[in-house]
Structures are given as structure tokens and as C-alpha cells.
Amino acid sequence: MRNSEQQPPLDSVDRALKLIVALRNGEVLSVKSAAERLNVVPSTAHRLLAALCHGGFAMQNRERLYRAGPELAAWSEASRSISHVRQIVRPELETLVGILDETVQVWVLEGPQVRYVDGVESDQTLRIRVGMWDQVPAYCSAGGKALLAALSNSEIEQLHGGGLPPWRSTRITSVVALKRHLATVRQQGYATNIEEAAQGVNGIGVVVLDRQGRPVVAISAAIPSIRFSKEKVAACSSALLAAAHAVEKRLLTSGAVG
Numbered sequence: 001m002r003n004s005e006q007q008p009p010l011d012s013v014d015r016a017l018k019l020i021v022a023l024r025n026g027e028v029l030s031v032k033s034a035a036e037r038l039n040v041v042p043s044t045a046h047r048l049l050a051a052l053c054h055g056g057f058a059m060q061n062r063e064r065l066y067r068a069g070p071e072l073a074a075w076s077e078a079s080r081s082i083s084h085v086r087q088i089v090r091p092e093l094e095t096l097v098g099i100l101d102e103t104v105q106v107w108v109l110e111g112p113q114v115r116y117v118d119g120v121e122s123d124q125t126l127r128i129r130v131g132m133w134d135q136v137p138a139y140c141s142a143g144g145k146a147l148l149a150a151l152s153n154s155e156i157e158q159l160h161g162g163g164l165p166p167w168r169s170t171r172i173t174s175v176v177a178l179k180r181h182l183a184t185v186r187q188q189g190y191a192t193n194i195e196e197a198a199q200g201v202n203g204i205g206v207v208v209l210d211r212q213g214r215p216v217v218a219i220s221a222a223i224p225s226i227r228f229s230k231e232k233v234a235a236c237s238s239a240l241l242a243a244a245h246a247v248e249k250r251l252l253t254s255g256a257v258g
Contacts, residue, residue, distance in 0.1 A: 015040065016048055020057055023068040026212065030065050053158060056111075062152040067214070070111040070159060082108060085217060086118045088250050089208075092243040093120040096221070099239050103128045103222045107143035107205075109215060110135070112159045114144040117217070128201055128222035136197055139178050140170040142205030143218035145191035149182045150207050150215035156182065170196050190237040195225060202228040206240040208247050216251065219244055 015038045022029060022037065029037075035045035049066050052058035056071035089106055096104045097120045105119035114137075119130030138144025139160075148156060160175045171194070172178050185191045193203035205220035221236045 012048070015044075016052065019048060019052060020072070023052070023058055023066065024072050026068070028061075028065050028067045028212075034066070056158075059151070059155040059158055061155060070109075082117060082217075084254070085251065088254060089217065089219065089247050090118065090120075092219070092247055093118065096120075096219070096239055096243055097122060100221055100236055102227075102236070103130055104240075105130055105143065105220050105222060107141070107147065107218045107220065109138060109144070109147040109218075112138055112165055114138045114141055114147060114218070126224050126226070128224065132201075132222075133197070137165040137167050137170070139164055139172055140167045140193065140196040141220070142191045142193035142203030143220035144205070145182065145185055145193070146205040146207040146218040146220070147215045148178075149185040149191060150209060150213070153179050153182075167197070169199060172196070188237075189241060192233065193220075194228075200225050204233060204236045204240060206237070206244045208244045208251070210248075211252055217247075219247070 018038060019029065019034060029049070031042050031046045031049065034049060035042045038045060038048075049058055053060060053066070053069065056069045058066045059069045060066055086106065093104050093106065101122055101124060103119065103122045106117050107114040108117055113135045115135050116131050116133060121127060121130045136144065138148050148159075151159070156179055157175060160178070164170075164172065164175060164178065172181055189206070191205045193201075193205070195202060197203070202223045202225050203220050204223070205218050207218050208216045210216050219240055221240060223232060223236070
């Protein structure tokens with residue numbers, strides 16, 4: 001019997017790993033392109049892609065194409081160099097605080113959660129502290145909703161296959177309701193959080209996209225409820241969107257994202 005180190009890998013494992021590498025590198029695959037890459041029939045490619053979706057390594061978008069799923073987030077984050085992204089976003093945060101006089105923060109999506117990565121605190125006596133949460137369910141934060149809105153409905157369903165993570169003050173109680181809410185976020189271009197993460201805290205968030213339209217980070221303004229108004233929403237959303245567009249341009253020229 002030959003030594004196991006000399007034996008070729010199992011075909012199914014080898015093929016799945018090839019697809020994972022492609023997805024990790026930012027490729028978007030159809031069933032046909034995956035089949036051609038692996039030299040297999042489309043039905044075999046479809047089964048492999050479905051298995052990767054089930055394991056969180058792939059996601060299917062609204063065009064029925066496949067891209068990297070949440071389990072590849074660590075690789076994606078490394079390739080984007082979040083530390084580099086943080087450096088690029090930081091000047092915009094400082095400008096935003098000067099304009100809005102409210103605390104602003106940066107978030108990344110990690111599965112169904114968002115993680116705080118940076119922030120600048122307002123100087124006002126009544127203000128929201130930066131980094132109040134290291135992680136929070138994406139669906140109950142303004143930055144998280146902005147990130148989720150950049151995904152397709154099928155990706156939202158895959159991220160929340162076990163339902164929405166419980167959170168004491170949320171107003172959204174089902175994946176169906178979340179998808180309806182995200183449709184509004186996409187239409188208006190920004191997300192809001194009305195005391196959904198914590199009592200007395202409201203937020204407005206926008207997403208920063210890479211050149212392929214994938215979410216990189218979200219920028220949000222955290223506002224005490226007493227200062228939250230329609231006028232505040234209009235001013236904050238306009239300033240945040242301008243900052244996000246500026247960051248996208250700088251990321252594009254810096255090569256920090258794909």
C-alpha cells in the first residue's frame with residue numbers, strides 16, 4: 001500500500017478547497033464557471049457550492065452568483081488590511097466630529113454581528129462614549145444595518161439561518177421584518193437606530209464599499225435621544241455619506257481593498 005502522503009487528495013475535498021481559494025481571493029463564481037474551473041458537470045459544482053454556503057464559506061447573491069461567505073471574513077479582512085483602512089478613515093472621523101459634534105464610530109461585519117474598530121468621541125457634556133460595545137448584533141445598530149443592506153436578501157437569510165441573535169431592546173423580531181427594513185435602508189442610502197441597541201442612544205450609519213460593491217466598513221454617528229430629530233438625521237446622513245464617498249475614493253487609490 002502506498003504511503004498516505006503520496007496519495008492524491010479526495011476529489012471532493014480538493015475541489016471544495018479550490019473553490020474556497022477562489023472565493024477567498026475575491027472571485028465571484030457562477031455554477032457554470034465553477035464547473036469549468038473544476039472540470040466537472042454543473043450539477044457537481046452546484047452541490048459543492050451549496051455545501052460551501054451551508055458551511056458559511058460562500059454566499060449566493062440576488063444574481064445567483066457566489067462570493068465569499070462569513071467564514072472567510074478573517075481572510076477577507078486580512079487582505080483588506082483593516083488597520084490600513086482605519087488609518088484612511090480616521091481623518092474623516094475627526095472631520096465628522098467637528099461638523100456634527102457627535103460621537104462617530106467605525107464597524108466591520110463579522111457574521112451576523114458588527115465589531116467596533118475605531119471611533120472619535122464628541123466633546124459635548126452629554127455624549128455617547130466610543131466603544132460602548134465590542135460586538136453587537138448587526139440588525140440592531142445603524143452601522144450594522146448599513147452593512148447588511150449592502151448584501152442580498154439571500155445573503156441575509158444565510159447569515160441568520162438560526163434566526164436573529166437575541167437583543168433586549170430590538171424592534172426587529174424576524175428575518176422577514178429585517179429584509180423589509182433593509183429595503184428602506186437601501187432606498188434612502190443610510191440606516192437609523194432608534195434606541196434599538198440601548199435606551200437613550202440613537203444612531204445613523206452608512207456603508208463604505210469596495211470597487212466590487214462589497215461592504216468594507218460602516219461609519220456611524222451615535223446621538224443621545226434628546227438631540228435626535230429629523231433635522232439631525234438630515235444633517236448627519238449628508239455628512240456621513242460625503243465621508244463614506246471620500247473614504248471609498250481613498251481606498252481605491254491606496255489599493256487597500258479589492
